[in-house]
Amino acid sequence: MRLPDKFESSMRALLGEEADAFFATYAMPRTTGLRLNGLKLGRAEYEARFGAAGLPIPWADGGLYTDEDDRPGKHLHYYLGLYYIQEPSAMLPAELLDVRPGHRVLDLCAAPGGKSTQLASKLQGRGLLVANDNAAERTKALAKNVERACAAGVVVTNEEPSRLADAFGAFFDRVLVDAPCSGEGMFRKDEDMIREWERHSVERCSGMQRDILREAARLVAPGGKLLYSTCTFSPLENEGSIARFLAEHPEFDVERIDAPAEWGLGPGRPDWLAGDETAGLAGERLASLAGAARVWPHRSRGEGHFAALLVRREGAGGTPGPRASELAASSGTQAAGTPAAERAAAAMTPPGAVRSLAERDGSDDEPWSFPAMAEPEAGAATAASAAGAKRGARPEPSPRGRRGAADSGSRARGKNAASPEADMRDKLLAFVRDHLPDWKPRGKLYARGEQLYLQPEELPALGRLRLVRPGWLLGSATKHRFEPSQALAMGLKMTDAARTLRLAAGEADASRYMKGETLQPDPGRIVGRDGSPESGRGWTLVCIDGFPAGWGRWDGHLLKNELLPGWRWL
Numbered sequence: 001m002r003l004p005d006k007f008e009s010s011m012r013a014l015l016g017e018e019a020d021a022f023f024a025t026y027a028m029p030r031t032t033g034l035r036l037n038g039l040k041l042g043r044a045e046y047e048a049r050f051g052a053a054g055l056p057i058p059w060a061d062g063g064l065y066t067d068e069d070d071r072p073g074k075h076l077h078y079y080l081g082l083y084y085i086q087e088p089s090a091m092l093p094a095e096l097l098d099v100r101p102g103h104r105v106l107d108l109c110a111a112p113g114g115k116s117t118q119l120a121s122k123l124q125g126r127g128l129l130v131a132n133d134n135a136a137e138r139t140k141a142l143a144k145n146v147e148r149a150c151a152a153g154v155v156v157t158n159e160e161p162s163r164l165a166d167a168f169g170a171f172f173d174r175v176l177v178d179a180p181c182s183g184e185g186m187f188r189k190d191e192d193m194i195r196e197w198e199r200h201s202v203e204r205c206s207g208m209q210r211d212i213l214r215e216a217a218r219l220v221a222p223g224g225k226l227l228y229s230t231c232t233f234s235p236l237e238n239e240g241s242i243a244r245f246l247a248e249h250p251e252f253d254v255e256r257i258d259a260p261a262e263w264g265l266g267p268g269r270p271d272w273l274a275g276d277e278t279a280g281l282a283g284e285r286l287a288s289l290a291g292a293a294r295v296w297p298h299r300s301r302g303e304g305h306f307a308a309l310l311v312r313r314e315g316a317g318g319t320p321g322p323r324a325s326e327l328a329a330s331s332g333t334q335a336a337g338t339p340a341a342e343r344a345a346a347a348m349t350p351p352g353a354v355r356s357l358a359e360r361d362g363s364d365d366e367p368w369s370f371p372a373m374a375e376p377e378a379g380a381a382t383a384a385s386a387a388g389a390k391r392g393a394r395p396e397p398s399p400r401g402r403r404g405a406a407d408s409g410s411r412a413r414g415k416n417a418a419s420p421e422a423d424m425r426d427k428l429l430a431f432v433r434d435h436l437p438d439w440k441p442r443g444k445l446y447a448r449g450e451q452l453y454l455q456p457e458e459l460p461a462l463g464r465l466r467l468v469r470p471g472w473l474l475g476s477a478t479k480h481r482f483e484p485s486q487a488l489a490m491g492l493k494m495t496d497a498a499r500t501l502r503l504a505a506g507e508a509d510a511s512r513y514m515k516g517e518t519l520q521p522d523p524g525r526i527v528g529r530d531g532s533p534e535s536g537r538g539w540t541l542v543c544i545d546g547f548p549a550g551w552g553r554w555d556g557h558l559l560k561n562e563l564l565p566g567w568r569w570l
């Protein structure tokens, strides 16, 4: 591999005696890995059922090393969302962020979603994750990866950080800034990164990082944490970005990353900054940058990475955004400014205020309502509709379109059962009663066109933001019925569905289903929740190795395949 001369000479100067060991790694195979999806299963269960999958990655829950010539992306289990393919060092930042169930989490630079899916598994379905990226095209992969792994509790946005900061204010307990960077740590993984490095200068990346970090600071609740990470070795983009951040934000401190010695991490290197790169920081505050962590390929089994954990002091009041203060007023709880730790602890106990669908259905005069059905301002296009318009395709129905206009009327009518909202909800409820009898999701409904989403209860109204996925897409309420989505299937458990076809990955019908073909299973294979034959017809959850793969429609003879083309196994 031919490394750029400028890169080589600066790394030799920084590493001194260690430089030879560092450069020797470029003749070795790159490191590869996968991370089991903790929302579906853990390592013990995976290995007990499917055999050993690789050596554990020491810093990542469910992380396993793979061999370069393994092809985990070709396996059906990948399509079922049982794991995400991720470079081992890239699993470190989300582990360090200390995300717990109930937290409000923001992944500010999230596409294509490796760390978002990891953060979502830490939340275990409690709390909220906003996964954002400012590149519209990249949010498509982000949304799909989230839907494959864990769409419940996740909102995908396509925004500039400043607009998120204006909307949310100091709302989040945890913020991840996995920043765009010069990618020096990925040269061994992807030689294209060398060409990219030659095109994008370290200085340009450092400017982008400054702008993103400035806005990120506004989004962290007092007592909350911000994890900054890059996949580059450049001191300017790593310690330099954090030095400038600390100089501009006295309310933040570095929290030392105390990793076990066997992880092989190196410290942050404030001593590598040139005088004009320290942003005037000096003394203990400059020295605190040593509490960051560097992954070195000659010390750990992983590509190059940097991580710094920053904590916003308790009582360092941020500005609650208009949306966050709305939430505080409406919920009667203190939304912004409440110590994050207290709220996280409260979230660990079952939240009585958050009622399940089953509890609402029947016991409430407005079951599973639309309490915060916010609509984007006229002219604020969704990312999907903007992308469609660019390609000249028919844009997704506007939220202020046919349904939206009627919705405004329905709000004026209040609880009128004949409102379009109530009609959509009733179709969904009828589907749930028939097909998912004991399913107990948490959240509130949100409608966009015909599509119905489930949002986390504590998500404030997001009217002006570009929403790629305003929540978990449950399906569409069409004129005659509710049609469940692929995202709904992926977020269910096999035992949630009243009717299933249960296949094993090795069966011909499993690959035929995943390729989009109609199936003709033995009717005895269509079973109910307890595994006994089921005589009904209609929507059927197709499961492979015990995990949902998608929907089919059973007519007693044939199973019509409802797997969308983009979800097929090629």
Ligand SMILES: C[S@@+](CC[C@H](N)C(=O)[O-])C[C@H]1O[C@@H](n2cnc3c(N)ncnc32)[C@H](O)[C@@H]1O
Pocket (backbone or CB within 6 Å): 090, 108, 109, 110, 111, 112, 113, 114, 115, 116, 132, 133, 134, 135, 138, 159, 160, 161, 178, 179, 180, 181, 208, 212
């Ligand atoms: C290193 S990648 C993120 C990888 C991702 N965290 C993952 O684990 O899959 C950096 C991302 O930052 C996004 N980005 C660049 N500038 C941004 C900005 N100003 N605001 C938000 N995202 C930005 C890029 O589009 C890119 O997807």
